[in-house]
Amino acid sequence: MQVRLEYDFRAQGIRLTSGVEWLDINGDGKFDLTPGSGETLRARGSAAVFEAGDLTLQMQSVDLKNNRFVLRAVPRTADHRIHLSIGSVLPDFEFTDSGGTRRHLSDLKGRFILLDFWATWCVPCMEDLPVLKKVYAEFHGKGFEILGMNGDETPEKPERVIRTMGIQWQQARFDRDLLQNRFQISQWPTMILLDEHRTILSIGEMSHLPLDGEHLPGSLRTVTGESP
Known part of the structure; x- marks a missing residue:
């Protein structure tokens, strides 16, 4: 799985609570940049939450020295995002x-x-x-x-x-x-x-x-x- 994280030059590292995160959920080798895509999300206060099949995933840690990252499964209720995909029903708001x-x-x-x-x-x-x-x-x-x-x-x-x-x-x-x-x-x-x-x-x-x-x-x- 490909992952891309926005580097914070001021903090000299990756801040999982802010910045943009990319996750190649469908494994096609590229990141979907269309509006509402579930592969490109901005973290706000906590790491972004991605839906991958039956899993709800959130970045837990990043090791830049060894180019390693850890994702963890979280409850689906942790995802407050409105998903935008053709054919799905937009929830009332x-x-x-x-x-x-x-x-x-x-x-x-x-x-x-x-x-x-x-x-x-x-x-x-x-x-x-x-x-x-x-x-x-x-x-x-x-x-x-x-x-x-x-x-x-x-x-x-x-x-x-x-x-x-x-x-x-x-x-x-x-x-x-x-x-x-x-x-x-x-x-x-x-x-x-x-x-x-x-x-x-x-x-x-x-x-x-x-x-x-x-x-x-x-x-x-x-x-x-x-x-x-």
Whole structure:
């Protein structure tokens, strides 16, 4: 099994409680870098937890001198991450909307739901917003919903953008635990397309159903069965 660990030059070593960890779970000789991949995780406070078949594994120790590492099996309950794999059901989660009200993903009712992880400091995210407006106008009446998952640590800027651009879909305020620990979002923007049962249809891979602004309309027409 191949393992890659981020070296902390300040600490002059590997810190298992922080940094990125890679684990070649499927043994194909490379690390899966796609958003939501279970092979690339960031440790936050404790070593990252990987799902490998029926095992839940966590790095226990690293010996750089002898190039050895020790993994240990931990209870499955130690994994708080939301796994993103096509065909799996996304668990329900709670969030605070832009008005300060606590809500759940399951409150959104639609044939298709797009989770858009965006932030005002992310240039591609901002470039996608006008396209999302057009897509929302075209498909909302056909059961399409968007939930914006904002990455700004303070709400002032995103709320100003929402007002200025006339964005009508629901927004979730920044939640560090939800974005960084549970979803493990490291690429902005990241988009996830769900069906009415919260089954993951796409995580935006170009080889499958791309969800960026340029390709999103075509991908939605594909899943809705509409002609291009």
